[in-house]
Amino acid sequence: MDSSLFDMARFEKPTSGASSKRASLLEPFIERLQRDARMKGYTPMSKPRICMLMAYIDTDDLYEFHKKLTESPNYGGIWAWYVVAKDLNKK
Secondary structure, X not given: XXXXXXXXXXXXXXXXXXXXXXXXXXXXXXXXXXXXXXXXOOOOOOHHHHHHHOOOOOHHHHHHHHHHHHHOOOHHHHHHHXXXXXXXXXX
16 A cells, blocks of 8 residues: 555644635744733734735735734734724725
């Protein structure tokens, strides 16, 4: 029996729930924002809400945006200022 036909790696559960490149780039934002909210005693925003607020940010810019937020002293505050303020100004 050919061992390449029965490879157990095919049956491993995926480590990510992402179904696209954009979804995989949004996961770090979701994890960090929800974790920080829980640590401070707030109810975290839902995943769809975070994704909806970030819908206008291009996929190519998400990596750079996450890198800038990670380097900043206030991840959630700067995220809210940039994302939520832009969302409110669109209306």
